[in-house]
Amino acid sequence: MNKRSIETWSAAKSADLYGVKSWSGGYFDVAENGDLCIKPSPASKTRVSIPEIIAGIRDRGFEMPVLLRIENILDSQISLIHKSFGSAIKKLGYKGEFRGVYPIKVNQQEQVIGEICAFGSRFHHGLEVGSKAELITALSHLTDHQACLICNGYKDAEFIDLALYARKMGFNCFLVLEMPSELELVLERAAALGIDPQIGIRIKVSSQVGGHWAESAGDLSIFGLSASEVVDALDRLKAEGKLDCVRLLHFHLGSQVPNIRDIRTAVHEVCRMYAELAAEGCPMGYLDLGGGLAVDYDGSHTNFESSRNYSLEEYCSDVVESVMTALDERDIPHPHIVTESGRATVAYYSVLLFDVMDVSRLENRPLPDVVPDDCPDPVHNLLEVYQAITPRKLQECYNDAIFYRDEMRQQFNLGQCTLRQRAMGETIFWAIMRKVADTMDDLKAPPRGLTDISYPLASIYYCNMSVFQSLPDAWAIDQLFPIMPLHRLNEQPTEKALLADITCDCDGKIDHFIDPREVKRVLELHSFEPGEPYYMGAFLVGAYQETLGDLHNLFGDTNVVSVRLGEDGGFDIVREQEGDSVADVLSYVEYDPKTVAGNFRNTAEQAVRDGRLTPQERRDVMKAFRNCLNGYTYLHSK
Numbered sequence: 001m002n003k004r005s006i007e008t009w010s011a012a013k014s015a016d017l018y019g020v021k022s023w024s025g026g027y028f029d030v031a032e033n034g035d036l037c038i039k040p041s042p043a044s045k046t047r048v049s050i051p052e053i054i055a056g057i058r059d060r061g062f063e064m065p066v067l068l069r070i071e072n073i074l075d076s077q078i079s080l081i082h083k084s085f086g087s088a089i090k091k092l093g094y095k096g097e098f099r100g101v102y103p104i105k106v107n108q109q110e111q112v113i114g115e116i117c118a119f120g121s122r123f124h125h126g127l128e129v130g131s132k133a134e135l136i137t138a139l140s141h142l143t144d145h146q147a148c149l150i151c152n153g154y155k156d157a158e159f160i161d162l163a164l165y166a167r168k169m170g171f172n173c174f175l176v177l178e179m180p181s182e183l184e185l186v187l188e189r190a191a192a193l194g195i196d197p198q199i200g201i202r203i204k205v206s207s208q209v210g211g212h213w214a215e216s217a218g219d220l221s222i223f224g225l226s227a228s229e230v231v232d233a234l235d236r237l238k239a240e241g242k243l244d245c246v247r248l249l250h251f252h253l254g255s256q257v258p259n260i261r262d263i264r265t266a267v268h269e270v271c272r273m274y275a276e277l278a279a280e281g282c283p284m285g286y287l288d289l290g291g292g293l294a295v296d297y298d299g300s301h302t303n304f305e306s307s308r309n310y311s312l313e314e315y316c317s318d319v320v321e322s323v324m325t326a327l328d329e330r331d332i333p334h335p336h337i338v339t340e341s342g343r344a345t346v347a348y349y350s351v352l353l354f355d356v357m358d359v360s361r362l363e364n365r366p367l368p369d370v371v372p373d374d375c376p377d378p379v380h381n382l383l384e385v386y387q388a389i390t391p392r393k394l395q396e397c398y399n400d401a402i403f404y405r406d407e408m409r410q411q412f413n414l415g416q417c418t419l420r421q422r423a424m425g426e427t428i429f430w431a432i433m434r435k436v437a438d439t440m441d442d443l444k445a446p447p448r449g450l451t452d453i454s455y456p457l458a459s460i461y462y463c464n465m466s467v468f469q470s471l472p473d474a475w476a477i478d479q480l481f482p483i484m485p486l487h488r489l490n491e492q493p494t495e496k497a498l499l500a501d502i503t504c505d506c507d508g509k510i511d512h513f514i515d516p517r518e519v520k521r522v523l524e525l526h527s528f529e530p531g532e533p534y535y536m537g538a539f540l541v542g543a544y545q546e547t548l549g550d551l552h553n554l555f556g557d558t559n560v561v562s563v564r565l566g567e568d569g570g571f572d573i574v575r576e577q578e579g580d581s582v583a584d585v586l587s588y589v590e591y592d593p594k595t596v597a598g599n600f601r602n603t604a605e606q607a608v609r610d611g612r613l614t615p616q617e618r619r620d621v622m623k624a625f626r627n628c629l630n631g632y633t634y635l636h637s638k
């Protein structure tokens with residue numbers, strides 16, 4: 001490590017190192033004292049220390065890991081989206097309004113939906129549902145009759161009936177046709193209940209997009225009507241005299257669309273379709289552009305799949321301008337623009353807080369002064385390589401080291417090298433790797449072939465959390481999330497590490513980290529001092545992670561704590577939800593905790609009968625069993 005730069009390290013350097021300004025959306029910042037802080041809104045001067053929030057949470061008896069939700073951020077994101085569309089509409093002289101809706105599937109937790117409805121009511125922010133369960137939650141929260149309630153997803157008569165009743169009660173509810181056969185059912189139920197629906201039509205757009213969810217659009221997308229199916233639907237509606245029910249056109253490009261050009265192309269195509277529907281005599285009035293507004297997880301501002309090459313302002317003005325240009329050509333009145341941005345609305349709002357339990361690192365053994373004469377040649381050669389390392393010869397020394405190590409192993413297999421000789425050779429080999437890596441850190445332009453050398457040298461930081469439960473997309477689709485320490489940021493990090501979770505699964509690790517230019521395989525961290533807490537955070541985890549997470553190794557839901565930050569720098573804990581206990585997760589997988597405890601009690605009593613336990617010892621054993629059964633599934637820190 002570069003000892004000489006320790007004195008000159010600063011909190012600002014940490015902010016650079018972890019790219020905080022690039023990915024934080026203005027909500028997170030590093031304070032002089034080395035704490036990572038939250039800002040209630042990007043423009044605010046207030047900063048609230050996350051370590052202080054953690055202390056407050058722990059004082060109240062909650063343990064790590066904790067999912068922290070910051071109400072102010074959700075509030076602020078909803079405002080930002082509406083204000084950005086609002087100013088684009090004003091600037092361009094667009095005649096329609098913006099009506100945002102939140103797609104419930106992105107984070108369905110009751111608190112999230114409740115807050116979105118509360119914070120969104122001043123903008124008539126609505127909800128999008130894709131199932132009966134989601135429609136029920138929407139109807140239990142939404143009270144604003146100007147807000148849109150968009151019913152996507154496959155529907156049966158029950159779903160349609162409930163949506164029709166919602167319409168009758170005054171909700172601005174739309175039934176969006178996802179497949180041709182739904183139209184017959186909608187017409188039938190509408191006639192039976194005597195309620196005219198507002199119908200939306202979802203179309204397949206032919207333009208393809210980049211990013212993970214490329215298949216959501218295009219001819220092979222599973223949702224939406226093709227051009228000929230749209231024509232069939234219009235003919236059928238005309239025949240029934242119900243063409244005037246068609247009010248909305250919908251499409252969805254897929255989530256996390258990194259390239260603004262793909263969005264523009266698709267919006268243009270959809271506007272052409274809108275114009276055609278209007279020309280066919282549909283009253284229309286709403287254009288629903290779906291989700292897709294991306295989050296810049298890695299802060300690179302590129303069309304890389306974990307990023308986006310546009311800002312919110314650009315997205316809004318590009319969308320409004322494209323719609324306007326396309327419709328003005330045909331003299332068609334401007335519709336209300338609906339978007340279903342989920343990811344961009346909720347991603348920033350949640351942070352996973354966790355602590356490090358332990359660290360394992362490659363042994364750093366002292367080098368032998370001399371290699372005994374009777375050692376095989378490759379061991380002698382390795383020591384020579386070590387002594388020959390200079391900045392100019394890094395690649396050469398690295399290649400030689402690999403060569404001699406392999407040769408030594410071969411000789412071991414042939415019985416020409418003893419265990420002790422091999423151990424000495426490997427000690428020298430790792431010393432070479434470390435010296436090459438350290439020398440590389442000092443070089444402006446390190447050899448390209450060596451950039452991955454820190455990976456095998458990395459320490460492993462064992463983190464008190466489950467990737468499968470809390471960051472499922474990091475495991476399933478290699479999604480990058482910003483991850484960093486939450487304190488000691490005024491100290492120079494001296495370790496390069498990958499993270500392992502506490503599941504017993506070799507996939508339960510994180511070894512891809514954000515970087516402005518590429519993807520890093522190791523993360524810079526501070527040395528771990530046993531007995532002293534080391535807290536880390538995974539950021540931008542508010543979208544999709546909570547209910548996609550699973551019970552791998554029976555690690556359950558984490559504790560959830562919601563805070564509201566005050567402009568005075570204080571915070572209120574506004575809601576707490578205890579995570580799953582062991583008994584909870586056992587009941588999810590068909591155990592009855594009472595039976596489990598009863599069975600164990602019988603076993604313990606048998607041990608008393610057999611003379612292995614005294615009755616008093618049985619009491620202690622049962623107490624330990626019950627503590628575990630009723631306790632948190634994660635590890636207790638000391």
Ligand SMILES: *Cc1c(COP(=O)(O)O)cnc(C)c1O
Binds near residue numbers: 103106152254
């Ligand atoms: C998933 C989904 C969304 C949300 O997309 P984001 O990219 O998260 O904004 C919106 N609309 C529909 C129809 C969806 O399926």
